Amino acid sequence: MSETVKKFLYLNRKAPYGTIYAWESLEVVLIGAAFDQEVRLMFLDDGVYQLTTGQDTAGVGMKNFSPTYRTLGDYEVKNIYVDKDSLEARGLTQDDLVAIAWEDWETEEEIENIVEVVDAARVSELMEESDVIFSF
Amino acid sequence: MSETVKKFLYLNRKAPYGTIYAWESLEVVLIGAAFDQEVRLMFLDDGVYQLTTGQDTAGVGMKNFSPTYRTLGDYEVKNIYVDKDSLEARGLTQDDLVAIAWEDWETEEEIENIVEVVDAARVSELMEESDVIFSF
């Protein structure tokens, strides 16, 4: 394993279920947690649909993977961003999205919800700050 | 084989080379010619790019299948339609497209170019007139 610490940005632009990209992207995040990099997730365009609450896949026979997002705090993911314009174009607000809690096991510092709605300028800045962008 | 004669409409909406749909759609048309149905082809949206002249695939290592369109007249295809608005939005005119000749072997009737540019109302009408729509 490498000692390098890189800033990873996972950039999610696809809706869930219609295609598998959202789910297999999340699998990379989960596996990637073992590598101790600095990880950020960004949801943009139809990617914002990945975080909606109340997903019920019983009728389409597919696995509901949305509960996994709620556990991301346990995988050392501390920063999750959602693009404001993408939400607005889709008639959504943060209330439609899951809340993801985070706790620092050492300091017991807690954050109730690490999902942050950001504007376009901040999206650009976050892309710029990262070392590697995984795009799904 | 059936005696039924149906009106087939092949509706092509995808650009060539980026994906295989255009090429594998053309393969259905070629095979379908053996079934003596009444066949029409429609090119809509990015599908109009299938008919551009001068395609040269040497640099991308893919097979150039555009010459096949010119032979469609030999496969009993007599009607090929291109949506006018789709051309205009893409800055194209009929001069950018291949001409496809047709000849009736029995009557020696000839048509120099069976590619016809039609308006949206005619597109709708042609869909309505058909018995089966193959969409690619």
Place this chain on the structure above:
Amino acid sequence: MKFAIQINEGPYQHQASDSAYFFTKAALEQGHEVFRVFFYHDGVNNGTRLTTPPQDDRNIVERWAELADQYKIQSVTKDENGNETVQTELVVCVAAAQRRGIVDEGEAKRNGKDATNIHPKFRISGLGQLVEAAIQADRLVVFGD
């Protein structure tokens, strides 16, 4: 009513095969006939017997095979002596399959391949089977990307 179904995408990557399955099942449950399910483009990848989806996920390939069994999505032909041959009508396009590596015994022999991967309930056949299905069926319903 007679339906023909066309599926353009492989399993899992796109929802096409899932949607087609539930549509086909509902049509059969209503007493309609599903004359043929034709797998074209990447759809041919639905015909491999080698998938192992996670235990908590659906098995798309087996689900098609079971549906075809249960509702007899198959055709029966008789030879001169009156012997019946029953064929499954989960049909994989041969040209599309060759490009993508879906292989049965005959294809393996013809193309010098040392293995096959076709599921026993699927069969590989020509593109003419799609055209014929479109002629025979009252409705052709296409599922894709």
Place this chain on the structure above:
Amino acid sequence: MKFAIQINEGPYQHQASDSAYFFTKAALEQGHEVFRVFFYHDGVNNGTRLTTPPQDDRNIVERWAELADQYKIQSVTKDENGNETVQTELVVCVAAAQRRGIVDEGEAKRNGKDATNIHPKFRISGLGQLVEAAIQADRLVVFGD
């Protein structure tokens, strides 16, 4: 410079694998190192040895295998006794491969499959190999739909 390549789509249906191939070839010709080519999502279908494309078309799978041979897209590890193991770095994601039916000897044994279809120049491995590639490489370049 060290490149890592990710390919998300199977051969023929999308241009992704073609574009990735020409990019990789150009990088190698310029003297760059291509550390690993990682096949994810339907990209795993690039790793089958069972394709038979038409004679006038390119063979996408073999082309990757030949490029990997020619430019040694591979890694060398030594065991305690100094014995070297050379591994190809055309890596197919195991989880994605299981869903889609890309199988090697080990997978066939584990999942009770009666055949394999992996091309000998490709290997199946974990998703960690993608993450590791992204860490090790100077650039990760992704090709998809």
Place this chain on the structure above:
Amino acid sequence: MSILHTVNKSPFERNSLESCLKFANKDDPVLLFEDGVYAVLKGTSAEKQLEAALAEQSIYVLGPDLAARGFSEDRIIDGIEVVDYAGFVELAANNDKVQAWL
């Protein structure tokens, strides 16, 4: 001859719905399913387009796909009808052909 038009793509990602609504004949029904269901939600940038279409034709949405994506029926534009797979089959049977805007 009536056509059932199906759209399975998000109107925010692809042009499928736009093309469908442009070329579908009046009175021809449209069914939104898979990622196409996002078009039926209230308050989106596609809402006006949908409402204009609703004045001329029936629009249906596949309930199981809507539920999978986390949206209840009270989120959808008035006048759009929810169907299940059986309803999808009935729509396909009751119209003369099906055109999929892939």
Place this chain on the structure above:
Amino acid sequence: MSILHTVNKSPFERNSLESCLKFANKDDPVLLFEDGVYAVLKGTSAEKQLEAALAEQSIYVLGPDLAARGFSEDRIIDGIEVVDYAGFVELAANNDKVQAWL
């Protein structure tokens, strides 16, 4: 840190280019390839968007993809630069990272 943005989709079919141009930082180069090359042609409904972007950043198009689709370099918007695969590699090497707008 500069980013090379790549777009491989037609601007008439998908929203990829639009999103790319919205979020790319000024000065970041954009490479259009595969079906993305249709965006660089003169006289299309996407032309204004491209010209506005050109005022702020470099735009490249992959020549082999353009030729495959039947278009010569005299059809493309002034100021857009044509590169081959080697040029694509150089762009990827000369910027700090690559973002693919799939």
